[in-house]
Amino acid sequence: MAxxxxxxxxxxxxxxxxxxxxxxxxxxxxxxxxxVGAVLIGLAIGLVLVQHRLTLPSDVPTAVAKRVVGTVRKDPDDADDR
Structure with missing residues (x-):
């Protein structure tokens, strides 16, 4: 989820x-x-795709934090079984 x-x-x-x-x-x-029209449309599509796929150095701490939280967090269903 974004x-x-x-x-x-x-x-x-x-x-x-x-x-x-x-x-x-x-x-x-x-x-x-x-x-010209095809080039401009291609550039617009490319801009959105690059933004979606490209990982910048400033994005690395956020990605690491998301992985750590996903690993450490427990599901509430597992805690209820005890």
Whole structure:
């Protein structure tokens, strides 16, 4: 499940990607310049994919903390069986 920080990062990326995608659609559909439109749409898609897959050095402590919490945390059902 994505956290609030991941949602904010995605929104920030979409702020940059959506205008490029809309400009690409305009070039592609309205002006008839398929090469420029396809490049802009490809860049917008690439920006979102890179943001989603890329791990920055500042993201490493968060990833480690998520793994540690998932390992240490016990399910409430296991505690009730005792």
């Amino acid at each position: 956290g609030i920080i991941d949602t904010i990062k995605l929104a920030g990326t979409l702020v940059l990607a959506l205008p490029a995608a809309l400009a690409g659609l305009e070039f592609l559909l309205v002006r008839g310049e398929t090469a």
